[in-house]
Amino acid sequence: MTGLAMTGLATSGLARLAVHSWGVAGSVRGAGIVGRAGWGAPRGGAADVWSLGLANRLVGNIATLAAFESSGGLDVEVVGASVLVAVAGAEADIAVTGGPTVAWGTPTVLPVGARLRILRCRHGARTMVAVRGGLHPGAHCDDGDDVLVAVGPDPGTAVSLMPAVPMPRPERLIVWPGPRLDWFDEAAWRTLCTSAFEVAPASNRVGVRLVGARFQRTVTQELVSEGMVEGAIQVPPSGHPIMMLADHPTTGGYPVIAVVDPSHLGHIAQLSAGDEVRFRAVALWPRGGVDPD
Amino acid sequence: MPRLLPYGPTAVLAEYASVDQVLAVAQRLHTNRLDGVIDGVIDVVPAARTVLVTYGPDVDIGLLHRLLVEPVDVVADPASAHPPRRHTVIEVVYDGCDLEAVAGACSLSVDEVVELHCGAVYTAAFCGFMPGFAYLTGLDPRLTMPRRDVPRPRVPAGSVAIADNFSAVYPAVSPGGWNLLGHTEAVMWDEASATPALLVPGSTVRFVVR
Numbered sequence: 160m161t162g163l164a165m166t167g168l169a170t171s172g173l174a175r176l177a178v179h180s181w182g183v184a185g186s187v188r189g190a191g192i193v194g195r196a197g198w199g200a201p202r203g204g205a206a207d208v209w210s211l212g213l214a215n216r217l218v219g220n221i222a223t224l225a226a227f228e229s230s231g232g233l234d235v236e237v238v239g240a241s242v243l244v245a246v247a248g249a250e251a252d253i254a255v256t257g258g259p260t261v262a263w264g265t266p267t268v269l270p271v272g273a274r275l276r277i278l279r280c281r282h283g284a285r286t287m288v289a290v291r292g293g294l295h296p297g298a299h300c301d302d303g304d305d306v307l308v309a310v311g312p313d314p315g316t317a318v319s320l321m322p323a324v325p326m327p328r329p330e331r332l333i334v335w336p337g338p339r340l341d342w343f344d345e346a347a348w349r350t351l352c353t354s355a356f357e358v359a360p361a362s363n364r365v366g367v368r369l370v371g372a373r374f375q376r377t378v379t380q381e382l383v384s385e386g387m388v389e390g391a392i393q394v395p396p397s398g399h400p401i402m403m404l405a406d407h408p409t410t411g412g413y414p415v416i417a418v419v420d421p422s423h424l425g426h427i428a429q430l431s432a433g434d435e436v437r438f439r440a441v442a443l444w445p446r447g448g449v450d451p452d
Numbered sequence: 453m454p455r456l457l458p459y460g461p462t463a464v465l466a467e468y469a470s471v472d473q474v475l476a477v478a479q480r481l482h483t484n485r486l487d488g489v490i491d492g493v494i495d496v497v498p499a500a501r502t503v504l505v506t507y508g509p510d511v512d513i514g515l516l517h518r519l520l521v522e523p524v525d526v527v528a529d530p531a532s533a534h535p536p537r538r539h540t541v542i543e544v545v546y547d548g549c550d551l552e553a554v555a556g557a558c559s560l561s562v563d564e565v566v567e568l569h570c571g572a573v574y575t576a577a578f579c580g581f582m583p584g585f586a587y588l589t590g591l592d593p594r595l596t597m598p599r600r601d602v603p604r605p606r607v608p609a610g611s612v613a614i615a616d617n618f619s620a621v622y623p624a625v626s627p628g629g630w631n632l633l634g635h636t637e638a639v640m641w642d643e644a645s646a647t648p649a650l651l652v653p654g655s656t657v658r659f660v661v662r
Contacts, residue, residue, distance in 0.1 A: 338457035338465040384580055386497030386504025388463045410499050410580030418460035441461075 174240035176290065182232015182277065187294050190223035206285055210248035214289035217245035217266045224293025229286050233277040241270045243291035249283025331439035332423045337392060338385075339414030342378040350374065351392075351417055352440045356400070360432040364406040366393075367430050373398030374416060384410040390419035390427065402427050454521045462494075463506040466520040471577050471589065474498050476524040478578075478653060481505065490515055498578040498653055500587070540655060542621065543662035544570075544612050548632035550600070554614070557597050568592040569612075569633060569659055574619060576655040584623035584641030586651035591619050603629035610635045612659065619659075621651075636662075 178185075190211065191204020205211035205228055212222030227233055231251065237258070245266045246253060253261050258273030269275060277286050340348060356371035374394045387393065387410060391403045395413045402419060403411075404427065419427055420441060430436065454473070457465040468474050478498040484490045492511030497504040505516060546566045555562045574588035591614060599615045604627065607613070611622040613630035622628060623640035640650045651657060 335460040336458050338459050383500040383502075385465060385499045385502040386495075386580075388459060388504070388506055390460065408581050409497055410578070415459075418463070420460065421462055 174242045174292075175238045176235045176242065176294070177238050178233075178235050179274070180232055180234040181229075182234065183230040185227065185229045185233045187225050188228045189225035189293075205287065207248050207287065210285070210287045211289070213264075214245050214247035214287040215293070217247065217264065218243045218289050218291040220289060220291065220293050224289070226287050226289035226294060227277075229277040229280075229288065230284055231277055231279045231286075233275075233286075233288070235275050235288075237269045237271050237273045237275075239271065241268055243268050244275065245289050246277075246286060247289070248285050248287040249280040251280045251286040252278040254278055328426055328429070329423060331437045332426065333420035333441050334392070334417040334438045335420060335441050337415035337417045339378075339382070340416055342376055342382075342414045343394070343416055344375045344377050347374050347416060348440070351400075352438050354437070356436040358430045358432050358434045358436060359399070362430070362432060364404050366401040366403050366407055367427055367436075369400045369402065369436055371399075374400065376414070378414075382412055382414050384412045387411045387415060388418060390421060390424050391415045392417045392419065404428055456517060456520060459504065462508070463504060464516070464520070466503045466505070468501055468503070471500055473524060474501065474503055475577060475653065477503050477520060480524060481519055484519060490519065497580070499580060500578065538655075540650060540657050542612070542636050542638045542657060542659050544634045544636050544659045545662050546612075546634035548612065548634045550613075550631040551633055554595070554597060554631050554633065558594055560594065565595065565633065566661065568595055569614070569619065570661060572658075574657040574659075576651040576653055576657065577618075578653050579649065579651070582623060582626055583643075584649045584651070585620060586640075586649070586653075586655065586657075588619045588651075588657055589617070591617050593617070597631060599629040600631065603627055607632065608635065610637060610640075612636055 188205040188211065190208055191202035192200070193202050205226070211226055214226055215222050215224050227235070243266055244261060246261060246263050250263050254276040255261050255269070256274045258269040259267055261267045261269070261275060275288070277288065280286050334351065336348065350372050354372035356369035359368040359370050362368045375398065376394070387403055387407060389403055389405065389407060391407070392400045392415060393403065393411055393413045394400050394416050400416065417438070455467045457467060459465045466477065468477065475498065478496055481490075481493065481496050481503070485493055490512060492508045493505060493516070494508055495504070495506040503520065505520070507516065551562055551565060555565045558565065560568070569592070572590045572592055574590040576586035577589045579586045595614055596617050597614070607622050607626055607628035607630070609622060609624045611628070611632050612634045613620055613622065613628070613632050615630040620630065621636060621638065621640050638650060642648050
């Protein structure tokens with residue numbers, strides 16, 4: 160009789176992963192926690208956060224959910240219900256019994272009873288195995304033959320799954336000063352970082368049009384066309400800003416007052432007509448020291 | 453002295469006194485990328501007075517700024533600042549709906565407009581507005597005239613046009629405010645090609661009557 164059977168997990172309808180072996184340096188890792196270094200705590204979390212993110216996205220999770228990190232020897236069994244898994248990070252020799260082959264970078268459904276083993280890492284040191292819904296991170300206990308990952312309310316028993324959650328939308332989009340900020344009046348930067356704008360219906364893949372506060376130019380000469388980036392906020396003569404999207408013209412003849420931080424480009428692409436948009440100045444920039452509140 | 457203008461964490465806009473300096477700097481960047489002197493540059497977008505450069509985290513930002521601001525030898529003919537490229541001849545049917553208006557505004561006959569437009573060798577200074585749309589310098593100054601007051605909602609693909617001191621060919625149907633002289637069958641943008649733009653900065657062009 161194994162420890163697994165003794166905990167009664169096999170009869171549960173909830174998908175779980177029972178860990179038969181952690182192998183070399185195996186663990187469950189999310190993105191870690193920053194901001195505690197002064198207290199002596201490093202970030203922790205997955206060593207390769209990019210691969211954690213890729214494995215998670217392959218199974219439809221947000222990038223930071225916890226997944227297995229293995230340098231070889233991880234051995235897990237699917238219990239309760241089938242799961243969707245994906246492997247990223249170091250390429251590895253992967254063995255599956257009781258289910259389909261799992262290849263690097265390919266989301267695969269493993270049925271109940273399937274056993275997944277990360278045998279050996281190749282071309283890298285750490286393989287990430289993400290599971291649809293994410294793993295509940297926590298302490299694990301060494302309990303006879305079967306080692307079971309801790310699960311939220313009942314540490315030391317099993318790993319369970321939670322539903323995928325869409326990326327939360329930031330309350331304010333971070334903006335950097337644009338090349339022609341000095342073509343606008345003194346109040347423009349403060350206006351940009353303190354006003355509420357609304358997405359206009361004429362928005363498309365070229366740009367998201369905003370209505371709300373308007374911007375006054377102090378330099379009124381014609382601007383000869385110049386290059387624009389995705390996320391550039393251009394102000395045409397109407398004074399209503401436009402945020403450039405994926406199909407924006409590569410050059411434009413209206414002054415660019417600000418640039419949305421690249422990390423927020425996905426969010427501006429998801430804005431719909433009627434949505435409210437607010438900005439905040441990037442704090443890294445000396446001129447950005449406008450506190451919107 | 454060129455000015456470097458801020459453009460967020462992944463781009464910089466350099467501003468110059470003339471389009472010749474723009475072409476020379478864009479060419480210098482091109483050469484240094486090809487030679488592996490500078491890595492991490494993603495896009496170089498020359499325009500009339502500026503060069504926009506976007507980059508990734510592996511760029512040497514100090515080197516990039518030096519390549520943008522250090523003086524360049526500007527030669528009188530911007531075409532010679534580029535390595536030799538295939539010269540392109542574009543056949544044009546001069547039947548544009550602004551032909552007579554241009555002639556009137558420039559106090560020329562329609563035949564003289566066509567003759568002057570065909571008489572010049574143009575250089576693609578930069579591209580923009582839409583994929584494959586090259587701003588061609590070298591227009592005879594007698595043909596200089598502003599954009600239309602009210603842009604057309606639909607300019608046909610292949611339209612050959614002028615505005616200010618530039619000529620251009622519309623690669624695809626689009627709204628547009630340039631003065632239309634005629635049309636060409638030339639394919640300005642071929643999405644399926646590895647080199648989709650017929651004209652890139654530095655290309656030389658002549659128009660001939662078809």
